[in-house]
Amino acid sequence: MQVAVFGAGYVGLVTGAVLAELGHQVRLVEVDPEKIAAIAAGRPPIYEAGLDTLLPRVVRDGRLSITADGARAVAPADVTFIAVGTPPLANGDADLRFVRQAAEAIGAGMEPGRRRVVVNKATVPIGSANLVEVWISEAYRRRWGREPDPEWFAVASNPEFLREGTAVFDTLYPDRLVLGADQPWAVEMLRALYDPIIRQAFEPPPECPRPEGQGPVPVVESDRISAEMIKYAANAFLATKISFANEMAAICERVGADVVQVMAGIGLDQRIGPRFLNAGAGWGGSCFGKDLAALIFTAREYGYEPRILEATVAVNRDQRRLIVARVQEALKTVKGRRIAVWGLSFKPGTDDLRDAPALTVIRELVRLGARIAAYDPIAMTNAARQHPELEIRYAPDALSALEGAEALVIMTEWDEFRRVPLAEVRQRLAQPYVIDGRNLLDPAAAKAAGLWYRGIGR
Ligand SMILES: NC(=O)c1ccc[n+]([C@@H]2O[C@H](COP(=O)([O-])OP(=O)(O)OC[C@H]3O[C@@H](n4cnc5c(N)ncnc54)[C@H](O)[C@@H]3O)[C@@H](O)[C@H]2O)c1
Known part of the structure; x- marks a missing residue:
């Protein structure tokens, strides 16, 4: 399939490189000239295991290219991903400025005559797919004088769960894929795009062998809003698990227990699971803090005080x-x-x-x-x-x-x-x-x- 990806950061670059490896034709769209130059030369601007050999291969074979020209990437695309950053605003809400820029570029670049799915892969506040649809439709109307036909154009939510450091592995062998769309044909297109991953029907690249016991990847089909919520709920739960371990650590210190032993002891319970129970300096990174802030902000917009998240x-x-x-x-x-x-x-x-x-x-x-x-x-x-x-x-x-x-x-x-x-x-x-x-x-x-x-x- 013809694929465009807006934003060549951790998510967009790895998604694009893996989809190219699976045989799709991928065009990345980026605004940062340094990243464009590096990626065009096959050099990853970020560190990710395996990307240093995967990226040059798909660039050299002509399966992945990068451009600053959104319209050029969008015009031939069946599936267009939005994978730009969504940094937090001071009030905790997510800044959708880059998402809006990407959506407007997509709307302006779309041409009638082919079915297109625009996929939100960035983590966006619940309901943002509606906004993306409106921004794309308005830009499209400015060019063509009418809104895009809903039989030919859909916005879907396909949240990303990759972990930095193992992003290539996580993209090839994910725990699950979440496909959130309100039109069945859009889900079918995404299933077709991800088919090699869902069925694990691809030849594993040399830098990232298939793990033992890896079977087909479960697909969660949902409505758009639920897909957006799944991403926030997942990150909120993982962050809560670590904070829980840290709260237990505080009590352990006072009573003379060892939290490492205690967490090993509870982690063997299958209802709990051993991962994300390490006490220590706490969680960080680009996602947990911002996603929790955004979920707390959303809850408060509806007058709900999310006490566990706080x-x-x-x-x-x-x-x-x-x-x-x-x-x-x-x-x-x-x-x-x-x-x-x-x-x-x-x-x-x-x-x-x-x-x-x-x-x-x-x-x-x-x-x-x-x-x-x-x-x-x-x-x-x-x-x-x-x-x-x-x-x-x-x-x-x-x-x-x-x-x-x-x-x-x-x-x-x-x-x-x-x-x-x-x-x-x-x-x-x-x-x-x-x-x-x-x-x-x-x-x-x-x-x-x-x-x-x-x-x-x-
Ligand atoms: N990093 C992760 O581990 C991770 C995991 C899951 C989900 N996410 C989500 O995915 C999204 C992207 O995260 P990331 O870590 O890849 O961010 P990033 O900052 O690494 O990459 C975003 C890229 O988008 C580019 N960009 C900005 N505006 C653009 C535009 N109008 N057109 C084209 N490119 C544009 C930026 O220059 C940048 O290179 C965020 O919403 C994030 O929450 C990230």
Whole structure:
């Protein structure tokens, strides 16, 4: 099929590259000239496992191209995705400015004579598909003097659940696909588009083999509003799971239990499940904070006070403060102290720093007078470029960051941190303090190495 994708970020680029790999003809539309140049040359502007070989292949084979010209991409497209950013406004509502720009470009670029589905893949407030439909129809009318025929044009909602870091894998082998549309023919077109994924009928690309036991992918067909709500409900539930673990951690600390053991103990219950129960510095990233804020905003628009969601956000905010408090507990005076931070990205496997707990903690420690040396396996370039205001000395490796530091704060659970010998850690640190914001280290091993160790909830 002919596919256009507006927005070549984490979602749009990976979706486009995977659909091209599956045999569709994909045209990306982007406004950022740097991203256009990089992608046209087959270079991913973001870090995603597997994308560095997948992208150049589909570009070279002519299955994926990128342009700033929306109309050129839309004119031949059967399916057009909107995958632009939807950042939060100060009041928590989502900023739909980029969605509107994309919708208007789509409406202006559409030509009659072929069935088209425009798919909202961006996370948009409940009901936004209606707005997208209106924006497209108005732009279309400005060009053709009439609204598009609803037999030939549909707006669908197909929310995205990929995780940054494993985005290619998640797109090829998703837990489920949600297809929300009010016209049955639009659902059929999306089923046809995703058919290789639904039936798992494609040859797995070399960089991303099919996992053992992977069967057909379940499809949830729903109305548009429900599809939009599914995305928010999923993120709200996942964030709540982590905040729940953090609340249990706070109680564990007080009663002398170990939250890691407690969560392992409850996670084996099939009704609960073991994932997203890690206590620590809390969740971050581009999605949870903004999506919870938007869902809370929506609930309040209808006069409903979403108490669980508000508590989820409040507990998470406090976890970042807790890390700083732990540093103060260890060092007492923070002014003039040298502190090492391991991990900057909001989670391992990505260089994404949006709403990263590490940055909140670093900012606060700097404000309190600390001098920070940081190390992250892949996010340091982004940190230096996106946050030139942050006073950070970037270290070439994990151990160098410790040189002369009086405390180590672990903020991202990168695997390589698990492999650093604790005796070396002790030797490099000027003082033995380790604040483990991800419960990454074994407390007994840390103590045996002569470290003063504090995790979260243990
Ligand atoms: N990142 C994730 O893990 C993730 C997961 C699920 C859903 N989402 C949702 O998907 C959407 C996109 O997220 P992302 O992380 O890919 O964002 P991103 O910021 O990485 O990418 C968005 C891209 O859209 C481009 N853009 C902006 N206006 C445009 C326009 N008018 N035409 C063409 N391109 C335009 C931007 O330049 C940018 O490259 C958001 O709504 C987000 O909530 C993200």
